[in-house]
Amino acid sequence: MSADKSAPAKLKARQPRGFVDRGPADVAASERMLAVIRESFSLYGFDPVETPFVEYTDALGKFLPDQDRPNEGVFSFQDDDEQWLSLRYDLTAPLARYVAENYDALPKPYRSYRAGYVFRNEKPGPGRFRQFMQFDADIVGSGTVAGDAEICMLAADTMEKLGIKRGDYVVKVNNRKVLDGVMEAIGLGGDANAGRRLTVLRAIDKLDKFGPEGVRLLLGEGRKDESGDFTKGAGLDAKAIDLVLSYVSAQPSIGTGVSGSSDKATVARSFNNEITIDQLKAAFGDNQLCAEGLEELREIAKLAAAAGYEAGRILIDPSIVRGLEYYTGPVYEVELTFPVTNEDGQVVRFGSVAGGGRYDGLVGRFRPEPVPATGFSIGVSRLYSALKAVKSPIVDQKNELPLVVVTTMDRDAQFMPEYQKFVSELRQAQDEHDKPLCRADLYLGSSGFNAQMKYADRRGAVCAIIQGSSEREAGTVVIKDLILGAELAAAGRDVKDSAEHKERQAQAQFSVPVAELVEGVRRVLARYS
Known part of the structure; x- marks a missing residue:
């Protein structure tokens, strides 16, 4: 047909x-x-x-x-x-x-x-x-900027609670008022210059990626990358470019330190928030908006230091920009500083994983x-x-939680309630801390025994519960340790003849009375706790 x-x-x-x-x-x-x-x-x-x-x-x-x-x-x-x-x-x-x-x-x-x-x-x-x-x-x-300081401290504490070690992250802080003051100083204040101002801010944001010379090109006529693609620059004159670069260079880039060292302890000691703020004030303090923003940064640095968050954790960094237009004051980013190897085999840093600011x-x-x-x-x-x-x-x-699979060797309606009872007992079982002992999965497919074992392996189950007709007549269940079973199956021929191997085989698959199902599973799980 x-x-x-x-x-x-x-x-x-x-x-x-x-x-x-x-x-x-x-x-x-x-x-x-x-x-x-x-x-x-x-x-x-x-x-x-x-x-x-x-x-x-x-x-x-x-x-x-x-x-x-x-x-x-x-x-x-x-x-x-x-x-x-x-x-x-x-x-x-x-x-x-x-x-x-x-x-x-x-x-x-x-x-x-x-x-x-x-x-x-x-x-x-x-x-x-x-x-x-x-x-x-x-x-x-x-x-009050005490709220901004709280957010920065919260960011630092959260990184450490998640397993990011101290020294492997830094919370970088800047102030949009300072940035806006710098824009005024180079003649880019007001709504009429919004487009060029955004181009300058984007160039500053590329400091970590392209370095000072790359930023210089982006502030000027533009930059051509390795592929030949050209990015049009902000079109600033040489004096304005020098002023912007003096602004971003007030703080050395994290990971290098003032001495060029990559040692974390040396890097942390090289940072001093008060010195960074003083350098910025000396260069841009005549601008009222800059001065206001710098004093806010100084207060954040003092609050952080008083709470025990040194500059290696909360760092004043003038290169932090943040792209969103609604920021009006302090801005911050959480940067991870540890090296990783990417898919191309290059050693890189993760960079920013969090950010925000005042709006x-x-x-x-x-x-x-x-x-x-x-x-x-x-x-x-x-x-x-x-x-x-x-x-x-x-x-x-x-x-x-470890997973236990209850197999269904006989799927007739008269036998399924017993399997359901097994899985229910396992789901209600608790460990010594009164927490759930395991997850339990009742196999609901139509495949035979071998396929059910493959299913349990694919699910990553620690053990499987088996009861066929002979076990049912004896009032027992078989508990199969899938992890130990896989190890024994991979053992060499010489090992398989040893007494130790045979003893472990007895541990990998054993019978218990139905009433001792949970205790038998507990014995298996204890091997991997």
Whole structure:
């Protein structure tokens, strides 16, 4: 019989570009990671709040990163009322809307944290996704830079709780007032120069990547990279370029120190926030906006030092820019400083995994009065990659509860209740700390014994529970240690003839009375605790 040519073609399973699927190991590790962040934020008195994925597009407004036109870079659509809606671009703009809408009911200052996915309608690339998770903490209603200092300390503490060792990260702090003052000093103040000002800020932001000479080119006519692609520069004259470079050179780049040493202890000693601020004040203190911003940085440095956060952990760094337009004061980034080897075999640093700053004008867009605010956001996916690189126990799959698979040798309706009883007992069992002993999976497929064993292996199960007709008649179950069994199967012929091997075989598969099922599983799990 010929195939029906009129049958519709099967859909092709394909993933949209810029989006990723996550398997169970990644999901479980991310959940552990988020739990640690929540605990850290909670210790600082922050409360959770959740906002929807979708906001009115005008609530996002012009506050999008490095875009020349409002609303570029967001996924937008119209509802039945022809209102434009957008998937949230970050978690800060939705918070501003939430606070404004619930202003009278919230305690001020209002400390909150949020975790969730954000969406960017941008061209995807390596490590650049259209959907990714952020975890934010914000203080709304406090105009003092003590709030900014708190956020920086919170960022440092959170890195260490996640397994990033002291010396492997630094919280870098700058002030947009200082940056704006420098822009005024080179004649780029005011709305008319917004485009060139943004080009200058982007050039400063490339200091770690291209070095001072690369930044000089970007501040001037432009820079051609190794592939021949040309990036148009800001078109500054030589005097203005020298002024900007003197600004960014007030603080040596992390990882080199003033003496060129890469030793972490030497690098940490080489940093002195007070000296950095004094150097900047000597060069730009005549500008009122610069002077104001520098005094705010000095206060943050003093608060951090008083709390025990030395310059090696919280560092004043004039090269920190931050791309979002809504920042109005201190800005900060969490940079990881340890080296890693990328896919091309090059030794690189992870760079920034979190950032934020003060945004005193964002909430006030919805309110008649000004509402100061500050906060930061952790890039969860990027930080997760970093935690894997440092082998943080938080992302170690061994931290998962062990899995036990209960096989179903006889799937007749009269026998399934017994198998269900086994799996239920295992799910209710507890360890010596009154925590769940294990996860338990009742096999619900239609395959035979060998396929069920392969299923258990693929699931990463520690052991399998087996009861066929002979075990049922004897009132027993067989417990098969899959880890030990795999080790024994891989042993050489000489080893397999040894008494020790035979003894371990008895440990790898043994029978127990049905009433001792949980205790038998407990014996197996104890080998790998």
